[in-house]
Every structure is written in structure tokens, then in C-alpha cells.
Amino acid sequence: MQKENDSMDDFEFDVLTEIGNIGAGNATTALSQLINTKIDMNVPKVEMLTFAELAEIIGGAETLVAGILLNLEGDIEGTMLFILESSAARLFVQQLMGCVTGDEGEFSDLEKSALQEIGNIISGAYLSAISGMTNLTINVSVPSLAFDMAGAILSVPAIEFGKLGDKALLIQSVFNDMNVDISGYFILIPTLESYGRIMKSLGLR
Amino acid sequence: MIKVGMADANVCRTPDAITTLGLGSCVGVALYDSTTRIAGLVHVMLPDSTTVRQNSNKAKFADTGIDLLIDMMVRAGARRTGLTAKIAGGAQMFAFSGNSDMLRVGERNVQAVKKKLTSLGIRILAEDTGLNFGRTVEFYPETGDFLIKAVGKPQKTI
Numbered sequence A: 001m002q003k004e005n006d007s008m009d010d011f012e013f014d015v016l017t018e019i020g021n022i023g024a025g026n027a028t029t030a031l032s033q034l035i036n037t038k039i040d041m042n043v044p045k046v047e048m049l050t051f052a053e054l055a056e057i058i059g060g061a062e063t064l065v066a067g068i069l070l071n072l073e074g075d076i077e078g079t080m081l082f083i084l085e086s087s088a089a090r091l092f093v094q095q096l097m098g099c100v101t102g103d104e105g106e107f108s109d110l111e112k113s114a115l116q117e118i119g120n121i122i123s124g125a126y127l128s129a130i131s132g133m134t135n136l137t138i139n140v141s142v143p144s145l146a147f148d149m150a151g152a153i154l155s156v157p158a159i160e161f162g163k164l165g166d167k168a169l170l171i172q173s174v175f176n177d178m179n180v181d182i183s184g185y186f187i188l189i190p191t192l193e194s195y196g197r198i199m200k201s202l203g204l205r
Numbered sequence B: 001m002i003k004v005g006m007a008d009a010n011v012c013r014t015p016d017a018i019t020t021l022g023l024g025s026c027v028g029v030a031l032y033d034s035t036t037r038i039a040g041l042v043h044v045m046l047p048d049s050t051t052v053r054q055n056s057n058k059a060k061f062a063d064t065g066i067d068l069l070i071d072m073m074v075r076a077g078a079r080r081t082g083l084t085a086k087i088a089g090g091a092q093m094f095a096f097s098g099n100s101d102m103l104r105v106g107e108r109n110v111q112a113v114k115k116k117l118t119s120l121g122i123r124i125l126a127e128d129t130g131l132n133f134g135r136t137v138e139f140y141p142e143t144g145d146f147l148i149k150a151v152g153k154p155q156k157t158i
Helices: A010-035 A051-057 A086-097 A109-134 A150-162 A192-201 B062-075 B105-119
Strands: A039-041 A045-050 A064-074 A078-085 A138-140 A144-149 A167-177 A180-190 B009-013 B018-023 B027-033 B038-044 B083-089 B123-129 B135-140 B145-149
Touching: A010 A039, A010 A045, A010 A086, A010 A109, A010 A167, A010 A180, A045 A051, A051 A150, A051 A167, A064 A086, A064 A109, A064 A150, A078 A086, A078 A109, A078 A150, A086 A109, A086 A180, A109 A138, A109 A144, A109 A180, A109 A192, A144 A150, A150 A180, A150 B018, A180 A192, B009 B018, B009 B062, B018 B027, B018 B038, B027 B062, B027 B105, B027 B135, B038 B062, B038 B135, B062 B105, B083 B105, B083 B135, B083 B145, B105 B123
Parallel strands: B083 B123
Antiparallel strands: A039 A167, A045 A167, A064 A078, A064 A138, A064 A144, A078 A180, A167 A180, B009 B038, B018 B135, B027 B038, B027 B083, B135 B145
């Protein structure tokens, strides 16, 4: 489903794919250690998508998802969003807390903070890979969690991308945990200046 | 049911209905001509087209999106002078301390929509905006009802 992209050349696209790969690999290792279970990860898919496609790929605009948002400061400024399907979020929380909760209904406050911590660790691992690769510092804010319709959560990064164009960059990682495929989605939104800085530090500009 | 995507607009006439799914910080603006029973819905993402270089998609912005929707409705046979509005969305999906532009975009979208509608003399009959949750909306031109659905909340009609 890869789309023609108008704002990036193929080489830059490859670089972002590689950054996504390394970041997601690091994130998977961190997640594995956290919940003490071996997790495999497929090679992430990197796509430039229109806003309509963005919601569709996550299962439609009304699909329930958990979104964890972090603000980035330092050499790379911007926002990072990590999205988990609600069933996956529940599974991770259960494994982390070692108990089985219901399949339906709201997360308790304790489960929410566990989820926030999962998001924090996954995103932190992802970002430290990027930081190591580019030699740029990234300071991360306390994560903020929302549990809502995919369309509503995605409106936050979509609006940021909307200032630059009509497409967004999505990195999808499929985790495989005990033979259950779990999709996680990373959306990294550097500011325009930071994007330039990433490319420059990699010797591409 | 006619679907309107993100940064998209469309027109609908009774007995059909029109919807947009999962509004977060975006705002859904439903315009209605009760005489012809023609309705239109636009899903705007950003407040102001003049501050963004990539502004060719008119439906993306509050200012140009509402103009675009009115043109589409008039072409479909609606009367420009008889239009009323109902609006929903403009939530702040993530809670953060601080007051950065990015986090206030929902609120700014709502303000921009209201300003544009006021400048056109279009009355806002009802709104369900702000707070911190996503909304799916459906507009029914037969009755003028604007149905609002949110996760874990009772459905409501405004």
C-alpha cells in the first residue's frame, strides 16, 4: 500500500525506514524485558499515507486504541505518538501486572499508569535508537495517555502533518507475542527544522 | 449514509444522512437549509489557511472549508441566506501541562469556525465542543438533528 510521496526523495525515505527499523527493534527488546516474555517483531512497514488511509490502516476511524503522546525537546523537537490496538494494550497490561482483567470496559487508574509506563519505555527505547544514530539529543516529556477512537487520536499528529502537507509518515511494527500478532504504530513528527537536522547529522544534506 | 473524511466536505439531501467518524481536535461543521432539506458537512483540521503554505486542500481549514461547503450546497440547490449551523469536536485529546499551540489546536479550531460563521451571518443553533474525547457525528436533513456518539458515553442529539 506504499504511496507515491511528493515531499521526500527515495533515499530520504529509505533513511527514515532504517531509523524506524532500528527504533522499533530497540523498542521491542525493551518491551520483551518489561513483560518478561519473548517478543518477535516483523520488519516494520514505513508508509506515507493520506489522512483517510491513516485511520483505515489502524482498522477504521472508530476503532478503539490507546495512544501515548510524548513531547520532544532538545536537538530534535516535535512529537512522538505510539498507538496500540485496545486488545493489545489490555494484553500488555495484564502481562505486566500479572493479573487478568475483564475484556471490556474502562482501564482502572492503575492499569492506565501501567500502560503509560509501557508507552514511556517503548517510546524511550525507540527515541534513544534515533538519538544514538544521529548523535542528537532528545529530551522527552512525561507521556500522556488517551484511550479513544483511532480517528480522534490520529487527529493530533494529522494536524501537525497537515501544516506541512496532506500526508503523514507512519511506521507500523507487528509484534508477535506467544503467537498472537500485535500491531503497534509509531508516528514521529519532528518539526521541519528538526527534520533537516536529522538528515544533516546523517550526512544527507 | 454519506461519509466525510478528515479534511473533506460533502453535501447530502433528505432522506439520506451524512457522517464523519472520530473527530478529535478537528471540528465537524454541519450546515443546513431547512427549506430544501439540504445539508453539508465539513471536517476541518486547522484554523487558518493563510498561515500554512500547503493550503491547496480547502476543506482542511476553517476559513476556506466553510466557504467551500456553502458553494457546494448552493450548487446542490440550497439557499445561501437560509443556512444554520451545528458544530462538534475541537477536543484536546492529550492532557499536558503547558499551553503549546499544538495542544490548543482544538480550541483554536472552534474559535475560528465560530468567527467564520459569524462573519457570514450564519447562526449556530447548537454545539458540542471541547473537553477531552473523540466524537462521531451524524446529521439528518429530514429533522435537522445532529447525533453525537462518544466512547463510553450515552449518545446525544443536539
